[in-house]
Amino acid sequence: MWRRGANLEGATANFVETEQLVEDEGLTSSFIQVPGSIPLLWEQIVDLSYKLRLSIIEHEGTPKVVQRHFFDLSQRYGDTVVIDLTDKRGDEGNLSNAFAAEMDKIPGVRYVHFDFHHVCRGGNFDNLQALYIQNEGVIQKQGYFLMNSKREILLEQIGVVRSNCTHSFLARKSLDSQLLRMGALSSSESISLSENINDTLKKLWVEHGDELSLEYAGSYALKRDLVRYGRQTLPGLIKDGTSALSRYYLNNFHDGMRQDALDLISDYYTVSQGRPFQIGGFESASYLPVASATIVGGITATTFTLSQVERNAQYFISIICAGLTAGVVALVKANEKQFCSRPRLCSLI
Structure with a gap:
């Protein structure tokens, strides 16, 4: 992973x-x-x-x-x-x-x-x-x-x-x-001339690509339409967008644990007295929903207070909201790797 x-x-x-x-x-x-x-x-x-x-x-x-x-x-x-x-x-x-x-x-x-x-x-x-x-x-x-x-x-x-x-x-x-x-x-024939065989072969390879992609990336393969139809379609673009978002989420917040699981069940990591199964520590990833909610809430509050400015005090409220939002964004950016799900049992090489 x-x-x-x-x-x-x-x-x-x-x-x-x-x-x-x-x-x-x-x-x-x-x-x-x-x-x-x-x-x-x-x-x-x-x-x-x-x-x-x-x-x-x-x-x-x-x-x-x-x-x-x-x-x-x-x-x-x-x-x-x-x-x-x-x-x-x-x-x-x-x-x-x-x-x-x-x-x-x-x-x-x-x-x-x-x-x-x-x-x-x-x-x-x-x-x-x-x-x-x-x-x-x-x-x-x-x-x-x-x-x-x-x-x-x-x-x-x-x-x-x-x-x-x-x-x-x-x-x-x-x-x-x-x-x-x-x-x-015959020597003058090709499977591309047979619509049934051609369509079956295309479908077979699309499903093959999906199986590999699900195994390694957790989502269906991208650009499946190019293999199936030779062109990109609107439903295909929507599916690609959904798959891309799914890959981003899994890659950032799940694949570290999945890598540890694979290393454990494949015996790449062996639990012993000298190598206990211990992955404890500061789990900053658990604070990501809080940080995300703070950022979204801060942007919303800043936008709302700016649109409702009638008194000077509201400028002050907007500045506080914007400052808090910027601070949380800076905190997440400075510790972006720690907010991701990372493998802990084995080195990557």
């Missing part, structure tokens, strides 16, 4: 193996992809801000972290293609540049940066075709898994694409090849 990037063993946050399975007349085929957080040491500390600052942790072990991560991928999946879709500007650009520098030191792994925000702006995911053409040969070489009704393996997938936001597109490309090999499509 709170972790970003990788730990010192090379395991990354938000790492998921996704397998798309298809069966037809006794044949079974699958295609695997993996997303995950950029495998560097970096963090985004919750501090009541809507858009969190990203900072890279300077650590002498960073090269080893990246090496361990991709060694593990090669042992599991074989050849790896890394597609980096991060923005090249601001904090995200710094992270992307640091990632590219580390990838130059990793032999045998294909690293590709694709300016997703620029090329696919406006939600035009079809422009990912340019990315696919650029890497078509190596992705097709990785292939997919195919087994007949006698459980004899006809083909094996010998590599994997590690990326975010491209899964449904690459899965669609692979599915065309799979169905062609299985005899379900």
Whole structure:
């Protein structure tokens, strides 16, 4: 819930193996992809801000972290293609540049940066075709898994694409090849020409995105309409706004406790005589509702008294209300990190 990037063993946050399975007349085929957080040491500390600052942790072990991560991928999946879709500007650009520098030191792994925000702006995911053409040969070489009704393996997938936001597109490309090999499509056909299959596939990947988002962020995925319809709709915008607010609330006021719970049940934190389960202390988060009510009440009182000014004494009341409100705002701002729900059992690295 709170972790970003990788730990010192090379395991990354938000790492998921996704397998798309298809069966037809006794044949079974699958295609695997993996997303995950950029495998560097970096963090985004919750501090009541809507858009969190990203900072890279300077650590002498960073090269080893990246090496361990991709060694593990090669042992599991074989050849790896890394597609980096991060923005090249601001904090995200710094992270992307640091990632590219580390990838130059990793032999045998294909690293590709694709300016997703620029090329696919406006939600035009079809422009990912340019990315696919650029890497078509190596992705097709990785292939997919195919087994007949006698459980004899006809083909094996010998590599994997590690990326975010491209899964449904690459899965669609692979599915065309799979169905062609299985005899379900002719060389002149594509699933995009079948409205039923096309709609089913889009719905499947929207639900997949929702499941992952609920697991990690506690809300439905954002921009679901772009996958489902290829465009943003008004109901979709409303749902996105609701999901964004839900994520903000959970991230600031619940995810610290949820991280502790995950660390406890996964045995990442072990309760022992030397490490008791003790998270007591000053709970400033419990004072946030009081602070919020004071700020809202102060703004309301200031506005009301100013609108009702008839005597000089009311100016004095307005100044008191405004001063109290400003003081509480300053107090919250100065202690913004302490007002958030923070994990206490384990370090973030």
